[in-house]
Amino acid sequence: GAVVSQHPSWVICKSGTSVKIECRSLDFQATTMFWYRQFPKQSLMLMATSNEGSKATYEQGVEKDKFLINHASLTLSTLTVTSAHPEDSSFYICSARDRSGDLTEAFFGQGTRLTVV
Amino acid sequence: GESVGLHLPTLSVQEGDNSIINCAYSNSASDYFIWYKQESGKGPQFIIDIRSNMDKRQGQRVTVLLNKTVKHLSLQIAATQPGDSAVYFCAEGAGANNLFFGTGTRLTVIP
Numbered sequence: 001g002a003v004v005s006q007h008p009s010w011v012i013c014k015s016g017t018s019v020k021i022e023c024r025s026l027d028f029q030a031t032t033m034f035w036y037r038q039f040p041k042q043s044l045m046l047m048a049t050s051n052e053g054s055k056a057t058y059e060q061g062v063e064k065d066k067f068l069i070n071h072a073s074l075t076l077s078t079l080t081v082t083s084a085h086p087e088d089s090s091f092y093i094c095s096a097r098d099r100s101g102d103l104t105e106a107f108f109g110q111g112t113r114l115t116v117v
Numbered sequence: 118g119e120s121v122g123l124h125l126p127t128l129s130v131q132e133g134d135n136s137i138i139n140c141a142y143s144n145s146a147s148d149y150f151i152w153y154k155q156e157s158g159k160g161p162q163f164i165i166d167i168r169s170n171m172d173k174r175q176g177q178r179v180t181v182l183l184n185k186t187v188k189h190l191s192l193q194i195a196a197t198q199p200g201d202s203a204v205y206f207c208a209e210g211a212g213a214n215n216l217f218f219g220t221g222t223r224l225t226v227i228p
Contacts, residue, residue, distance in 0.1 A: 044153075044163075108218055 003027055004096045006109025013084055013116055021079045021112045023094035028107075029074035030096035035067075038091040038111075047092075050077045084116045127223045136194040136226075140207035140219045143188065147209035152181060152192045155221070156203045164192070164205070194224075202226045 003026040013019050023033055031052050036044035048069050050056045056069040066088075068080040077096070081088050093111040130136045142150070148169040154162045167174045167181045167190075174181050180193040190207050207219040 004030075004094065004107045004109045006094055006112055008112060009110060010113040011115070013114070015085050015116055016083055018080055018082045019084055019114060021081075021092055021094075021114075023077045023079070023096065023109050025075045025096045025107070028096075030077075031074065033071060033077040033094055033096045035069060035077075035079050036093045036095070038093060044093060047079075081114065084114070086116045089114055089116045127225065129225045129227060130197050132197060132199060132226050132228050134197055136192075136197045136201070136224060138192040138194075138205050138222045138224065140190040140192075140222075141188060142190060142207070142209045142219060144209060145185075145188065149210045150181070150183060150190050151208045151210075152179075152190075153206040153208065153218075154201075154203045155206065190219075197224075197226050199226045199228055 005024045005026050007022045007024070011019055011021075023035075025033075033050045035047045035050065037047050038044045046059050047062045047067060048056045048058045048064075050069045050071040052071045052074050054071075056064070056071065058064045058067075066082055068082060069077065070080075071077040077094065079092060079094070091111050091113050093109060095108040097107075128136065128138060149166060150169075151166040152164040154164050156162070165174060165176045165179050165181050167183050169183070169185060172183050172185075178195045180195075182191045182193070184190075190209075192205060192207070194201055202225050204221045204223050206221045209219070
């Protein structure tokens, strides 16, 4: 099956610093990648939809200047949490859709645990 | 790093029939489970969840059944409608914050 790799799996950073999370589709091209945030024992919250070569579409309530998304190629999307604060600590997960396959299918990365201290 | 790949089984049902989507989980320590629906071009949508201290939970037209003995989870959709056509994912969590997603199932409703 298609594989999505997310890196890093976990990261600890100091308040005020920025953190970049990568989401790669390893064996397929992804025109669309989704970024989610998950709080403990809650459902994933869609943060933004990232389309290759264009600006990301952010969900209501998600600060685009805070969570910078770049989807420069068909296999890589990045999420940068800028000026991170403890309240940004969360589990971030991406998913990607194979442009050549059924557009209904989406494949998930393993997630990134961000802890801001 | 580690990654999650998904192979999607399919289920086709006639409009108006009931649908049952199954999911097997592996972690005996999982204490909550969630079903997601994903339509084409959209991110997963939360459908219903259930805690391990329950064996059944009902929502609007949907019912989730949990059998901890055999580590099995199912989603029942009553009177399936064309708008129910989507990919359905189960996910499990075990105390820690991470959710582990199961194999998705593509549901196709035949008018």
